[in-house]
Amino acid sequence: MIMARALVVYDTLKGATRAIGELIAKGLMDNGVEADVKKAVEIVKESDLAGYDAYIFGSATYHGEMMSSMKRVLFLAEKVRLNGKAGGAFGAYGWSGEAPRRIFDTMYHILGMRMVIEPLPLKSPSEPEAVKRAEEYGRVIAEKLTALP
Numbered sequence: 001m002i003m004a005r006a007l008v009v010y011d012t013l014k015g016a017t018r019a020i021g022e023l024i025a026k027g028l029m030d031n032g033v034e035a036d037v038k039k040a041v042e043i044v045k046e047s048d049l050a051g052y053d054a055y056i057f058g059s060a061t062y063h064g065e066m067m068s069s070m071k072r073v074l075f076l077a078e079k080v081r082l083n084g085k086a087g088g089a090f091g092a093y094g095w096s097g098e099a100p101r102r103i104f105d106t107m108y109h110i111l112g113m114r115m116v117i118e119p120l121p122l123k124s125p126s127e128p129e130a131v132k133r134a135e136e137y138g139r140v141i142a143e144k145l146t147a148l149p
């Protein structure tokens, strides 16, 4: 059987959003989906985004916004045909946490993706409950990918 493939792309300043992305990837891999995890700066050309069944994008929230390299990834993604692909969005935050929802909305409205799960903003990603929720996020996406039509 060919395994489904997912790409997790994150941007972070202090590492919390990377930690969430890695936990989501673990949830995917534990449930039969191949997952690559990349920092937004590693995504430089259209082909870096090609060939996956699911895309999960994440950014920390700073000053009410997603970080600029995630904005750049979304502009790049507009040039790649991602419509109909499965999507999710996540990010660490302190109090308002706008970034995951903004990313999610852009993936839905501009990229035309099939957003299979609501965004995941997490406040303290090292706490056991948050770890569980992030892995669960990956598991749910894996189930959507491997479910029979």
Ligand SMILES: Cc1cc2nc3c(=O)[nH]c(=O)nc-3n(C[C@H](O)[C@H](O)[C@H](O)COP(=O)(O)O)c2cc1C
Pocket: 011, 012, 013, 014, 015, 016, 017, 018, 059, 060, 061, 062, 063, 064, 065, 092, 093, 094, 095, 096, 097, 098, 123
């Ligand atoms: C200068 C500064 C501005 C911030 N602005 C926001 C904000 O507008 N809303 C929010 O929810 N959190 C805000 N935060 C908190 C960060 O989102 C939080 O620390 C998060 O865990 C950082 O994630 P990272 O480790 O992935 O960079 C801000 C933090 C700093 C240092």
